[in-house]
Amino acid sequence: MADGDTELEARLVEQEEFEPSEEFVAQANVSDPAVYDEFEENWPECWERAAEMLDWDEEYDEVLDDSNPPFYKWFTGGKLNVSYNCVDRHVENGDKNRVAIKWEGEHGETRTYTYQDLYREVNEFAAALRDLGVEEDDVVTLYMPMIPELPIAMLACARIGAPHSVVFGGFSADALATRMNSADSRFLVTCDGYYRRGDPLDHLDKANEGLDGVDHGVDATVVVDRLGDDGFGHDLKGNQHDWDDLLDEHAGERIDPVERDAEDMLFLMYTSGTTGQPKGVKHTTGGYLAYAAWTSHAVLDIEKEDTYWCSADIGWITGHSYIVYGPMALGTTTVMYEGTPDFPNRDRLWDIIEKYAVDIFYTAPTAIRAFMKWGSRFPEQHDLSSLRLLGTVGEPINPRAWKWYYKHIGNEECPVVDTWWQTETGGMMITTLPGIKKMKPGSAGPPLPGIDAQIVDTSGKRVDAGRAGYLTVNKPWPGMLRTLYKNDERFIQEYWQEYSDVDSNDPDDWVYFPEDGAKIDGDDYITILGRVDDVINVSGHRLGTMEIESAIVGVEGVAEAAVVGGNHEVKGEAVYAYVITEEGQDEDDDMRARIIEGVEDAIGPIARPEMVVFTPELPKTRSGKIMRRLLEEIANGEELGDTTTLRNPEIVESIQRQVENE
Ligand code: WTA
DSSP: OHHHHHHHHSOOOOOOOOOHHHHHHHOOOOOTTTTHHHHHHHHTTTGGGHHHHHHOOOOOEEEEEESTTTTOOOEETEOOOOOOOOIIIIIIIIIIEEEEEEOOOOOOEEEEEHHHHHHHHHHHHHHHHHHTTTOOOOOOEEEESSSSSSHHHHHHHHHHOOEEEEEOOOOOHHHHHHHHHTTTEEEEEESSEETTTTTEOHHHHHHHHHTOOTTTTOSEEEEESSSSGGGGGOOOOOTTTEHHHHHHHTTTTOOOOOOOEEEEEEEEEEEEOOOSSOOEEEEEEEEHHHHHHHHHHHOOOOOOOEEEEEETTTTTTIIIIIIHHHHHHHEEEEEEEEEESSSSSSTHHHHHHHHHTTSSEEOHHHHHHHHHHHHHHHTTTTTTTOEEEEEEESSSSOOOHHIIIIIIIITTTTOOOEEEGGGGSSSOHHHHTTOOOOOOOOOOBBBBBTTEEEETTTTBBBBTTEEEEEEESSSTTSSSSSOTTTTTHHHHHHHHTTSSSSOOOGGGGOOOOOOEEEOOOOOOOOEEESSSSSSSEEEEEEEHHHHHHHHHHTTTTTTEEEEEEEEEETTTEEEEEEEOTTTTTTOOOHHHHHHHHHHHTTTTTGOOOEEOOOOOOOOOTTTBBBOOOOOOOOOOOOOOOOOOTTTTTTHHHHHHHHHHHH
């Protein structure tokens, strides 16, 4: 953030406000404004309210153990099983015939799982995993697209106390290998392929290539046959097993849900940070599930009778918390869609909403911007009147896109919740409670009850209303990450060091820093301004610039690279790569193609550079640091800030000319 302009930007322009309808408020799960005071006055015991949404095998002794910050423990002494809470208890409570998952494949085929169906398959697959040698606390990697076997595998892992690590299906073989190596994971569940825009994609080929890169070897791989006759004719290797064969072998078997300690790991989720190495964010059984369930109830207003749809991919945290764990803990019907929103036509999502009479829809601003660009005639072809609530997540939403969503999808009747949170927070942190608070397009809203978020300056002092600064969270919460996998030191360094007194044992001296800039208004509404670290947000997906740079530098003929995020109409941000080549290397389209391929191989197509700019030098300060701010300004075609501290100011103009010519 350039300090001068943020002040200017933060000066409050008069903001439009929208109230939830009386009809919505009358039926909302949480509609008494006293909830904010209750949580504040009764903190941390207020969080019992979340814990009470779960069934515990053994009651916890203490809500919060904050004796060793920042290693907080929630609901200590409590024991429970996540698969029991998301499946068995609904079957036992008379909801066995309620639909748990409504799945739609890209070609329009559908599959429906009741809670009873889910119970059967989760048990059978849990039995299969055990038989393959998976023991409690073994990390099982799941590398799959949006097919029902993914949540089934997650719940089966949870049942036997084996943490899962889901790797987004669009990530490359290298990315899979890095994550399996980092998590010491010896088991993989994957599939033969899936459909994208009508064509089958070979996924097993990528998975096999990734497996070759797993240093410690792999004990067993399970492969789902998704493509049938459209498959690529792979033969399964010695330690590879077919999903259906395993289920047949274990048909009808039941596995008792393992009693897990509230603080036992439920899953790992890798996410990008400042360095090239992805971070293994650790989430736990009790606190995470309680938090996902509470926020699903309070913010998404989910009731078990609802048909709820979150269009994210389960490969990201949003899908973990708000396709699988939160909604299923509440026993609702969750919709899963395999494909893209524009296949076969640009009304596909609206078609699905109409077909299943979806009540609640949760998506990303990047998708909304694409819908807006395609035009309102697509949603207008469908009856969307079943909708009651809309939500967004993943990046800031500009007021224009917010209002488009509110009007054309919600018919000005559905509240929109703009939810700020992160992989690390486990669940939503800053957003309006839809039955209580007014909405201000562009601003996520106030912190949720019990969440102490503040906007501070570089010295940690709270900024005044109307000012911009850095977002911090000053009290722990149940859904928080507990550490980075096997790296407590990096956990402190990445999230706490900035604003905490790291030598203190007093929790009041510990402040969580999410690395986002934000501003706050007189009503305590927070507007997120974006990341302040080297992370860019492409279509709501977090990518580390260092990871992309190291992929580019790995391409033959490249000497140095700098990557920044430039503004993009639909994606929010796009990857701009500035590349210095080695002496004698041609700077042509062939080289560009090799660079793009290098990034796709190392990370995946989502990280593909929008533009590759060759330059003989990068703008550097006298101390040799690359001035990324200038490269961003060039990417955005903005007027350039101060260049006087540069060692090589002349290079800036030459880079600028090149970008303009592209
Ligand atoms: C950004 C996704 C503005 C933010 C759940 C955060 C947002 C990062 C919002 C986390 C929002 C997420 N408004 N920005 N409503 N939601 N972000 O870990 O920069 O993939 O730090 O988690 O996305 O991305 P992650």
